[in-house]
Each structure stands twice: as C-alpha cells, then as structure tokens.
Amino acid sequence: MIPKRLHVVITGEVGAGLSFVVRRDHVAIILAVTLSTLTALAVGTWLGIGFFQERNSLALKTSLQADALKELSENFEQNLKQQLAEQQNSWHAKEDAYQAQLQHLKEEKESIICRYEEEIASADVSTALKISGLLAELELERQEKQDLLEKTAVRLDERSRMIESVMSRIGVDVKVDRKNRANTSGRGGPFIAINEQYSENLLNRSDKYLKTIKKMPLGYPMRGKVTSNFGRRSDPFNNRPAFHAGIDLKGTIGQKIKATADGVIETSSYERNGFGHYVIVRHGNGYETLFGHMSKRLVKQGERVQRGQVIGLMGNTGRSTGPHLHYEVRYKGKSINPIKYLSVAKLSFTVPE
Template sequence: MKKIAYSMIPKQLHLVITGETGAGLSFVVRRDHVAIILAVTLSTLTALAVGTWLGIGFFQERTSLALKTTLQTDALRELSENFEQKLKEQLSAQKNAWQAKEGAYQAQIQNLKEEKEGVICRYEEEIASGDISIARKISGLLAELEQEKQEKQELLEKTAVRLDERSRMIESVMSRIGVDVKVGKKNTANSGGPFIAIDEKYSESLLTRSDKYIKTIRRMPLGYPMQGRLTSGFGRRSDPFNNRPAFHAGIDLKGKIGQQIKATADGIVTTSSYDKNGFGNFVILRHGNGYETVFGHMSKRLVKQGERIQRGQLIGLMGNTGRSTGPHLHYEVHYKGKPIDPKKYLSVAKLSFTVPE
C-alpha cells in the first residue's frame, strides 16, 4: 500500500453524505481538525461502549438483587405461615392437656368429697353407738387422774419432810460454828387445827432455802485440812523461838513430811508464795462470804494463784519451811479480814446426823 504524506492532503476536505434519494449533505473540514475530530469521535465511542457495559452490569445486578429479595420474601412468608400454624397446633394441644388435667382434678376432688362424707357418716354412727363406752372411758380417766393427784400429793409431802429435815440439819451445823440461824424444834404436843395439804410453793421455798444453805456451807471452811495432832492453839501463847508472849493467829497441826493437805472449802487461790522468815511455803484461799484460809510451812505448793479450788482438793504437802521448829501445818481461818479460832470449824467434822430417806 502506498503511503500518503501529510503535505499531500488538501488543507480542506469535503465530506458528502448522500442517500439513494434526496439531496446530499456536504461538510467542509479543515485538514488540521481531522485528527481532533477522529480523537473526539473515538473517545465518544469508547465512552458510549463503557457506559453501555456498566449499565448492562448494573441492570443485571439490580435484576439479581430484586430476584433474591423476591425469593427471601417468599421464604419468610412461608416460614411465618409455618410457625403460626405450628404455634396454633401447640397451643391447641396444651389447652387440651390442661382441660384433661382439670377434668382429672375435678374427679379427684369429687372422690375426696365423697370419702369425707362417708368418714363423717361413719364417725357419727360410731359416736351415736358409743356414748356409753365413751362415758365409761372418761370416768376411768378421771379416776386415774385423781389417783395420780393423790400420789403426787403424797410424794410432795414426803419431799417437803425430807427437805425440812435437811434444812434443820444444815441450820444445826451452822449454829454450831456460830452462824446466827434460828433452829425450830418439832413439837406436836398441845397442837391441832384443820389439815391443809402441803402445796408446791411451800416445797419450792424449802428447796430454795436448802440450796441457799448448801451454797453457804460449800464456802465455809469446815473440817480438818489434814489428819494431825493439835500442838498449838489459837490466841495467846509463848513464842517457840524466844519464849516471849505472842499472839497465835491460827492453830498448828503436827504431821509427817509429805503428808497431804486439802482445802476445807471451795474457793480461789489468792496467794501461792514463799516467805523465808514467816510461813515458808504458804497458800491463801478466798472462799467468799467473808472467809479466807491460810496454810503455812508446807514442803511443796501444788496450786497457783488464780486457780479455782474445791473442798477436799489437794493443795500442798506437809513440811517444815520458814520459821518452824518441826514438821507441822499452820492453819488460819479469817472472817471479814480478822483471824478467828478455827477449832469450832474443825469440830463440825465430829458431828453425826441421820439423814432421812
């Protein structure tokens, strides 16, 4: 093909457009504008092609989306219709079940009512036919109650007598050691009057009095702290070391080294110590009600300060410690802070009583 040089192209080009019939159209285009026209034409065609392609894609996508939307709508409508149908079926089944249970409950209630009426009728018949038997049973119960009442009264009277005897025994002991207690004497001569049975209040008062006496006696230092011979009494005496007149605030009981020494009443250890120029190893017990006891010259102390002690409990061993001339126990009884003669408290151990059963 022969190439045409650009200079060989005329400066003006004539474009003639004509049809089979009719007049033709003629356009004059300059040579310099042909390239521009071709570029614009080509760009326009390209833009039309791209726009056509994008429009076709958008249309297809919109059509697909609309189709999906239609399908999902149909599926949701079908699911909703199925769910509603199932829910109606379940509610109907539940309602039928409740109605069946209600019918069963009503039947049970009716059966219970009938059984109740039958039981009431039987009880009415038994009560009507058993009036005489019930009356006999009531009479027997009343007789048993009366017998129990009499037995209770007899037991109450015996208990009151025993409590009264014990109270008098305790009062006698307390009077023996100097406690101010009036002891009444039984004397049935030249007496009389209507009989009035002992009631529970009187027994309670006797029991309260006995408990009070027992509590008091448990805190009183009664009896010997050990078995031994009395070698020095309470009061004025000659000092065993210098033979000068002195006051002895307790008593001395002779014994053997290691012999057991026991508390004469319940109490608390206020002192457990050693005094070289006095009692040696000694213990002081506070018993309450104003009483204290002192135990001196022991070889060994077996209790500590603050310890609670019971009557008869071992508190130490016989010794010869401190200012002492030989193995013995120095024993003191204090009342309201002052030493008193322990001898009358020791003498209680020699009393003998017959306790009523």
C-alpha cells in the first residue's frame, strides 16, 4: 500500500543531496506537469530545428538570387554597351554616307550651273532674234485687234441706230449723245483710234437697248386681219357708242397665238360675259398685254414666257360675235393703241456684217 506521504531524495555522485516530501495525491499532478513540460520542450526543440533549417534554406536561396541578379546586371550592362557601340558605329556610317551624297550633289549642282551658263551664253543671239520676232507678232496682233475693234464699233453703232429708229417709231424717248452724232462736215482735229473703252460703251448701249426691246410688245401675236381698231366704236351687241381698249384680229378656231415680248403670266383665267379665256402678260418697264376670247389657254399664272412662245389658241369664248383675238397693249396701267407696236413688224433694215 502506497503511504499518503512520499519522501523523495535526489542525490548526485558528489555534493549534497536534495530531498522533499510529496503527498500521494499530488504525484499524478507532478507527473502530468513533468510530462507536459517534457512534451513542450520536445515540440519546441523540433520547431526550433525546423525554423533554423528554413532560415538556412532561405538564406541560401537569397544568396543564389543575389548572385543571379548580379550576373544578370553585369550581362545587361555588357549587352547595352555593345548595342550602343553598334548603334554609334551605324550612325557614323550613315553620317559619312550623307556627307558623301551631299558632296556629290554640290558637285552636280556646280556642274549644272556651269552647263546652263554656257548654254545661256551661246543662246543670246538666238534669244534676241526670237524676242524680235515675238515683238513683230505682237505688233501685228495689236493692229489686227485695232481693226477688229473699229469694225465692231461700226457694227454696234449701226445696230444701235437701228434699235433707236425702232424705239423712236413707237414713241419711246431715246437719249442719244448728240456730240457723237453731229454732221461730219466742217470738222477736223487729230485722228484718235477707236479704243476698247469706246467699243465697250457701244456694247453696253446696245445691250441696254436690246434688254428694253425684249420687254416691249412688238409685232403681231398672230396672222390675221384687223377687224376693229383701238378707240371709239359702235358696240357689236347693242350698237351703242363704246370705247375699244385694244384691237380685234380675225382668225380661225385653233390658230396659234404668241407672246409679243418676254414676260411673266400675271393672269390666266376665264370670264363668261367678258374676255372668255384670256391671258395677261406682265413684261416689265410698265408694259402689259392682254389676249382675249381664246378657245384654250396654254400657260399658267406665274409662268415665264418669251417672245414668240405660243400662249393660247384662237377661239370665240366670252362676249364675242365670232372667232377673233382681242389684243391690248397697256403702259403703266393705261391702254394704248397697239397699231404703232404692230407696225414695227413691217420695218426693214440692213444690218452690217
């Protein structure tokens, strides 16, 4: 039987011994503590050994990587120096090539300049001859141009006079520079050739006249006999005195009716007890023309027409006693006698070529 108290003595080979008393119920605790301590020491020793081994391994790897980095750095510097040296040599070679090419171009330029100087020196005589020939050609061309200007001026002047005669015939006031139209007798002074400015003035004057005439209602709108004139007459329906604002031209149904000047269609309509199918053309410069009693209108309001363009067909519509065209010429809103505008169609001129 184990006593309640145990006396434990620990001695060595030399020196004093150590003794202490331990109770029986504390022995298990002491053993457990001792076992735990020994286990902890064993585990700590094992972990310490592993830590030291890992540290040695890491130190070895670090040393190997440092050696590799050092070797890589040395190789990089060596390769960089080698590449820089090669690039520098290539640049030097290109520079030498450029310098050689530049020198070649300079020599070629000097050669070309020398050749051109020789050619210019040898061509002085031929160049002078060519210049002399060109001057002669220019003088001939100038003379031909002067002759053409004079002929053109004569033609323009004659045509301007012809247009002025037409416009004067119908009562249009034409302003003419009388100084240039004076009689040639009893005149003198130095000869001054016709120049471009004079021809241009004539051309502008002719253009102005032509633009004016294009807007003036000249000539007949159709072929036909005048059956009723402008002015006072007896009304054909009630035989009472009346005023006729235009003229009546007799024709056949369907006969073509043409505009007597350029213009814009102001009205294209129908009046049952008036003009029947009728058209009013606005020409500009204050002129308008009216065409009445047509069987058919071929233009619409706002349409632009030209002199000679067919605008309708002869008819007997509206207040009419038979197939005819009522034709009016208006100036600034007032009806005027169309006869003098129709008579222009009978004029004859010889136009200079």
